[in-house]
Amino acid sequence: MNNEELIFSRKDQHLIFAVKEKVESTATTMLEDVKFVHQTILDYDFSEVDVSTQFFGHKVNAPLVISGMTGGTPLSGKINSMLAELAEEFHIPIGVGSQRAGLKDPSAADTFRVVKEKAPDVPRIANIGASQVSMGLSVGDAEKLIEMIDADVLAVHLNPLQEVLQPEGEPVFRSFLAGLEKLVSSVSVPVILKQTGEGFARESARKLVGIGIKGIDVGGTGGTSFAVIEGLRARLMGLDVLEEIARDFADWGVPTAASILEVRSVFPDILLVATGGVRNGVEVAKVIRLGADFAGMALPVVRSVYHGGVPGGRRFLDKTLKELRIAVYLVGGKDLKDLKKAPIIVTGKLKDWIIQRELIIRSE
Amino acid sequence: MNNEELIFSRKDQHLIFAVKEKVESTATTMLEDVKFVHQTILDYDFSEVDVSTQFFGHKVNAPLVISGMTGGTPLSGKINSMLAELAEEFHIPIGVGSQRAGLKDPSAADTFRVVKEKAPDVPRIANIGASQVSMGLSVGDAEKLIEMIDADVLAVHLNPLQEVLQPEGEPVFRSFLAGLEKLVSSVSVPVILKQTGEGFARESARKLVGIGIKGIDVGGTGGTSFAVIEGLRARLMGLDVLEEIARDFADWGVPTAASILEVRSVFPDILLVATGGVRNGVEVAKVIRLGADFAGMALPVVRSVYHGGVPGGRRFLDKTLKELRIAVYLVGGKDLKDLKKAPIIVTGKLKDWIIQRELIIRSE
């Protein structure tokens, strides 16, 4: 099996594990430590609630991104097609998984391309790994990725934990910031950075000041954990030391709730997506309240389409967005601006985190 | 099945679910975070303890309201009859469920009327939904409701969560405050507002300042949850998306303990009833200590009469009121005034809530 084949099969393994196994972090998002204060005197109708917003200049129907997950194999092509159909139908942004494989192999590229075909009218987010950027991704290749899905944004995903855990991983980031700066200044679309399940801390955010990135997806701890997924893969391969290491890192990282506040303390105005363990519309409302512009969801969406096809995904998104609208209504708001200033109570470990890191929850 | 039939059968469904299923919120009242400080040096006798008080000018034997629940169907008529018999016997106030059905249908009206027949000497609380007020309840109709049970008070119940969850719900409150103001100024009895399980926050209370309402029942989270009940109904109807949404809101709202303090911070002197998850006489004492004038109970009372008839209800109320008297005695008090200044300790999430919302527990 050569390296290309490895990438393909790895992608399918990730997908299959994600939809069939317990792959979530043993730590929580800390969103359970956030409680809204219910309002009962509402002098407007539920039908007036509007959760539409802007994503890099595009109007979308809800502050929800279908986070980048897959592509590169026939199975993942089918998944991408269904996810794209849903993004179009709900008029929300959609990302794809790492397009590295698509650069070299035309049939792999098709499994990404389907996204622009099925979701032509919504923002699309291209995706490449930080390792590639560190190792000198060329502007030409970057543009190929963008063109592949006619992307509005390019996401560079950061996954240092996964890189150190994967047997075939490449934890080589020496030239990352330089590469990123070059990429940002030369590609035709805005670039965002995106963690994939260990979150973003203030110190890391600070290193990005001045580089010109246009957004951050905190990809916080509490949802899908690539430590857990790589642990499952390691077990399959008989690499049991690796499996155990992975287990010891299954709670590693900055929980999604904390991560939003960490990033906001450095970038008060950047587009902030909060992916990582967001599981329903009340939690979408919570991440927005804490300071995110968008919630992102990966695992629950891919599970819904894997098991239920487009109807399953529609059912899930319907539910999620209805919940978001209910939450906005019941905190006494009509739109996301109102939501962002709704009173909340913060308890438990998130309270500790906020105090010790001297963070602030804004009420705009 | 037309709309009237729906209301009837819905009422019976609510009742049956309430007495037979787990219908309580997944969140608590936070009353468990309140602890009384036992006093052992008592220089008076237990028989001197007197928990009688006033409800809108009527002397009653205890600070306990049988909260409004039902009416409109033959079954609920029987329940109302038994509850009324108990209210009369214990000389405490009693409410009825939403009388909407009784406005149009004389046989439905009878199921409410029984309350004035069986409980002629205690305060009776009429009941109508905020949606009706929003949609322009006429003064004539309001007076019909009042007359139906010869009510001393009219309660307008607020249930925005239930309205958004019910397939047939009417979450239309645009004209609510205007309608309420009109109602208050024109009906012949005092008007109180009443949440039904998600509680009242300070912000909502503030919207009521100046309108002339005479009381608030906080109807806080921790007891009967209409999210849970509507989830059960949704399952019966095969509306599984709705069922899941309901589940995600099963912990929604302001817990009863917190809600008392929230409302008191706006209305220091209004008649305040604390319904929602109050389950025994110690908890009755706790809500009074926190600032309520009355505790309200719905679920445990209806369960006791449903399963045990009037004797079952008598047994439950006997127990509850004996517990209240014991609690008053063992905090070193003789009456409710003493209870309201008994020392307490507050821990856990209620402490967080109080601190973060800058609330105060009075010791009058």
Place this chain on the structure above:
Amino acid sequence: MNNEELIFSRKDQHLIFAVKEKVESTATTMLEDVKFVHQTILDYDFSEVDVSTQFFGHKVNAPLVISGMTGGTPLSGKINSMLAELAEEFHIPIGVGSQRAGLKDPSAADTFRVVKEKAPDVPRIANIGASQVSMGLSVGDAEKLIEMIDADVLAVHLNPLQEVLQPEGEPVFRSFLAGLEKLVSSVSVPVILKQTGEGFARESARKLVGIGIKGIDVGGTGGTSFAVIEGLRARLMGLDVLEEIARDFADWGVPTAASILEVRSVFPDILLVATGGVRNGVEVAKVIRLGADFAGMALPVVRSVYHGGVPGGRRFLDKTLKELRIAVYLVGGKDLKDLKKAPIIVTGKLKDWIIQRELIIRSE
């Protein structure tokens, strides 16, 4: 069955329940919130540790009282005999249960008298209920109680919760303080007050200032609960309302740890015994550290002799006192004076209690 018989059989019921059923409070002593700081550099030998102390002028071997429990029936006479044998052997103070029955009935009196026969050389504590004092216990009768066991101290037990819960209870304390004052000034031995499982609060302690009592046994919550015991009796008698009331008060009271601090804030120098849920020698050390002069134990001692006779009791006391000496040694102390200033950490609900009640832990 007349009243006297009732008292006898009740005494045996209490005893049997205590040794055979779960009779402890559903709340804890909060001693689990106290942690000693281990010292490892010890420049003296374990054999130098000495936990002897004074009890009203008598030297005793350890700061441990066998708390008053029983008497009045043949069974309880046997128990008293064994407990007294142990008190003598370990040279520690011993109390008896309420001697009310012994006042009228000579055979009952013998079951108390055995204590002075078997434990002639240690302090003995006579016992009578606050109700008797309230109802005018004569000085003559008081002296009879004292003479019955040749007591060094007379304990008046306070159990208002039990009195309100017992079907035959007498919660009549109107004249208690007056009666107590008279008793204190006229009897030949020091008088101490003693709760029996709901603890003592500052407010109650304050009412005793100036009356001349010489000691307080806090009898705090967390150990034997007479709410629980009376609940078991109520079940036997088919009084199920009472059973349920008892259950709702099974966590009532001031936990032993808190109660020590409450009393100490009023009486810095009175003899303070801490009974209630103390279960091993580490906990004996903890109550001493918090400010008690003596720990008291009832349940575990009676269980050990009931199931194992004098040898069983010896085994238990051996273990307990060895643990106490180990604890003194490992906090770097040689005696109780050292123990009273050993560093500790206080967490959890006890910390909340201390802060909210503005209490202080002394380090003498």
Place this chain on the structure above:
Amino acid sequence: MNNEELIFSRKDQHLIFAVKEKVESTATTMLEDVKFVHQTILDYDFSEVDVSTQFFGHKVNAPLVISGMTGGTPLSGKINSMLAELAEEFHIPIGVGSQRAGLKDPSAADTFRVVKEKAPDVPRIANIGASQVSMGLSVGDAEKLIEMIDADVLAVHLNPLQEVLQPEGEPVFRSFLAGLEKLVSSVSVPVILKQTGEGFARESARKLVGIGIKGIDVGGTGGTSFAVIEGLRARLMGLDVLEEIARDFADWGVPTAASILEVRSVFPDILLVATGGVRNGVEVAKVIRLGADFAGMALPVVRSVYHGGVPGGRRFLDKTLKELRIAVYLVGGKDLKDLKKAPIIVTGKLKDWIIQRELIIRSE
């Protein structure tokens, strides 16, 4: 069975219990209350991470000590041989168990000697108990211990709890400080003190100021508990009182995390080893972050070689050190100096401990 035989068989009992039974404290290390803040922007490669450091002037590959455990019996000799092989291979320091038996018996001495044969190039730590020092260990004997393994350091282990619990224990420390002072000033190698599972408090550390010791191994609570082990032995011997006493002390002591801070508050610059419940490389990183220079591990290492031989031990150490390197990398560091200033969050009981003991976590 004479006294020497007892020591031997006791040593094997400890070993067998340790590898086969649950022997850990019922309290935790409190390391679970420490959380690292993940960094995702890393501008260097994983391969650049270097965790090497110095141990008394010797360069070693990692801040990890194989803690002293055993020796004196054939079985323990085999274990020592394997542990030494691993120490040599991983180039990390290694200790042996108490060498008391080796002083008198040449065949016992051989079971220690193997360590210098198999681990000639790494720091070796000789070991003797505080009781021996108290009872006047001669300089000659001390030098014999040192020579036996050609030790670079001599550890004096403190285990007062074990000494009081062992039937054959010698809790006689009256002359300890004097003996220690003599030892320190006369032996040819640096002396360190080492608790064995109950930790070190500030007060104890203070007693060591000026004596000239060169290091402390906090040996904190949360890992192997000699209370638990002696309880198991007591059960075997039918000493059930002792077994119960042991159980009541199974949570005794200063947790490892707290103990580091306690010692550091007195000795800011001494070599500090943190043994006691450290179980993986993330926890190694945590103790270093809190202020230790080295982590120590006993139980998990002996288990790995007992069950898996040298390969099993290699596997465990490989995993542990890889985890440590990953942790260093993912907090944004390249070496231990960076690790020592990585941001952390502290919650739970450790937070309470730090506040109440006025401790400080340094960020050098």
